[in-house]
Amino acid sequence: xxxxxxxxxxxxxxxxxxxxxxxxxxxxxxxxxxxxxxxxxxxxxxxxxxxxxxxxxxxxxxxxxxxxxxxxxxxxxxxxxxxxxxxxxxxxxxxxxxxxxxxxxxxxxxxxxxxxxxxxxxxxxxxxxxxxxxxxxxxxxxxxxxxxxxxxxxxxxxxxxxxxxxxxxxxxxxxxxxxxxxxxxxxxxxxxxxxxxxxxxxxxxxxxxxxxxxxxxxxxxxxxxxxxxxxxxxxx
Amino acid sequence: xxxxxxxxxxxxxxxxxxxxxxxxxxxxxxxxxxxxxxxxxxxxxxxxxxxxxxxxxxxxxxxxxxxxxxxxxxxxxxxxxxxxxxxxxxxxxxxxxxxxxxxxxxxxxxxxxxxxxxxxxxxxxxxxxxxxxxxxxxxxxxxxxxxxxxxxxxxxxxxxxxxxxxxxxxxxxxxxxxxxxxxxxxxxxxxxxxxxxxxxxxxxxxxxxxxxxxxxxxxxxxxxxxxxxxxxxxxx
Numbered sequence: 001x002x003x004x005x006x007x008x009x010x011x012x013x014x015x016x017x018x019x020x021x022x023x024x025x026x027x028x029x030x031x032x033x034x035x036x037x038x039x040x041x042x043x044x045x046x047x048x049x050x051x052x053x054x055x056x057x058x059x060x061x062x063x064x065x066x067x068x069x070x071x072x073x074x075x076x077x078x079x080x081x082x083x084x085x086x087x088x089x090x091x092x093x094x095x096x097x098x099x100x101x102x103x104x105x106x107x108x109x110x111x112x113x114x115x116x117x118x119x120x121x122x123x124x125x126x127x128x129x130x131x132x133x134x135x136x137x138x139x140x141x142x143x144x145x146x147x148x149x150x151x152x153x154x155x156x157x158x159x160x161x162x163x164x165x166x167x168x169x170x171x172x173x174x175x176x177x178x179x180x181x182x183x184x185x186x187x188x189x190x191x192x193x194x195x196x197x198x199x200x201x202x203x204x205x206x207x208x209x210x211x212x213x214x215x216x217x218x219x220x221x222x223x224x225x226x227x228x229x230x231x232x233x234x235x236x
Numbered sequence: 237x238x239x240x241x242x243x244x245x246x247x248x249x250x251x252x253x254x255x256x257x258x259x260x261x262x263x264x265x266x267x268x269x270x271x272x273x274x275x276x277x278x279x280x281x282x283x284x285x286x287x288x289x290x291x292x293x294x295x296x297x298x299x300x301x302x303x304x305x306x307x308x309x310x311x312x313x314x315x316x317x318x319x320x321x322x323x324x325x326x327x328x329x330x331x332x333x334x335x336x337x338x339x340x341x342x343x344x345x346x347x348x349x350x351x352x353x354x355x356x357x358x359x360x361x362x363x364x365x366x367x368x369x370x371x372x373x374x375x376x377x378x379x380x381x382x383x384x385x386x387x388x389x390x391x392x393x394x395x396x397x398x399x400x401x402x403x404x405x406x407x408x409x410x411x412x413x414x415x416x417x418x419x420x421x422x423x424x425x426x427x428x429x430x431x432x433x434x435x436x437x438x439x440x441x442x443x444x445x446x447x448x449x450x451x452x453x454x455x456x457x458x459x460x461x462x463x464x465x466x467x468x469x470x471x472x
Contacts, residue, residue, distance in 0.1 A: 152379065
């Protein structure tokens with residue numbers, strides 16, 4: 001424990017321009033959509049999501065042991081058929097498949113709800129989703145960290161669709177009222193400023209008309225880092 | 237896009253006391269551990285996690301359709317045996333089962349890695365984990381939003397174990413260098429100040445000795461909100 005004079009004080013918070021981040025934005029066009037895949041990974045993950053939704057706060061009136069053994073067999077078969085993580089990581093970056101694998105948007109990612117965003121005429125992204133028990137923090141509320149994750153994704157994609165994106169340098173989230181689980185919420189985000197390789201973006205989450213949370217992030221084009229990673233992934 | 241004079245400026249960042257948040261802390265005792273469960277949900281989720289780990293960036297040399305059908309059968313059986321989400325939500329809060337279901341710590345939650353924390357003699361929490369492709373943001377890096385989620389959890393639990401916790405009011409995360417996937421990382425967090433119902437906590441993530449990210453959060457005991465939610469859940 002620090003003494004009081006070393007302690008953090010509440011600093012200035014971001015001034016969020018809520019006008020364009022309203023919940024009721026209309027006229028958007030779908031972005032980042034994934035077609036059904038021939039390989040069938042999306043269809044497989046859809047079934048895993050149904051299982052995922054029932055294990056958190058599980059109240060299951062059945063013997064789980066035989067079901068566990070059947071899942072073990074499926075996992076064994078998939079492991080035997082799978083490439084290793086290095087090869088798979090290269091795949092996620094080699095063919096524009098990033099979105100498929102995103103932890104919030106990705107139809108191939110078991111972690112993802114997945115959320116779908118539309119892009120409004122002013123560049124604001126807007127997505128509706130309803131999150132289940134597996135995203136719970138406080139009772140009946142979306143976990144504060146999941147709120148932050150939603151923001152990092154919507155701000156990043158809002159930047160991407162302007163043509164100038166980057167890695168997160170900071171992300172400041174303000175929790176203004178509880179974000180509910182098991183009810184529709186609206187996630188919005190937009191880029192608000194560009195200065196060389198730096199871009200700023202802001203976002204909001206609403207439940208109906210109620211403002212639940214806001215966020216501001218600073219993102220910087222990583223330059224060397226991405227070049228370095230891509231060379232490494234390609235074995236260069 | 238706002239004009240420059242309306243634009244956000246880079247505000248002061250939290251002053252993080254990194255001394256107690258070093259990666260190499262020793263002498264900790266395990267906290268928040270979950271015993272193997274009789275009902276077998278943890279064992280079932282372990283198998284779902286094996287499947288989860290292979291669908292992101294999937295390179296699977298097998299016909300997925302029959303595997304998808306077998307997963308569908310399991311999901312059908314679990315759905316038929318499951319209580320509804322309201323009943324299950326009440327369960328997550330009725331018997332101290334919160335940790336089992338946390339999206340980072342919870343052995344019953346398919347989203348969770350899960351991470352395990354030790355508590356050091358000075359109250360700092362310290363956990364090591366290695367995150368797979370499903371947690372990826374930029375190439376070879378943990379997603380910035382997942383970094384924020386790790387922080388919200390470690391700060392919240394650090395508060396809990398001092399005896400004074402609360403809901404997140406703000407969470408400010410600074411990304412200082414890439415947080416790697418597929419390599420061990422160390423997550424630390426501790427409470428740094430209490431002022432009535434307000435508590436502040438700070439955290440860090442390291443990869444080896446390299447500092448990847450820091451965070452500060454303000455948390456407030458919600459009082460009425462929790463009372464309200466508990467009454468609603470109990471049907472009162």
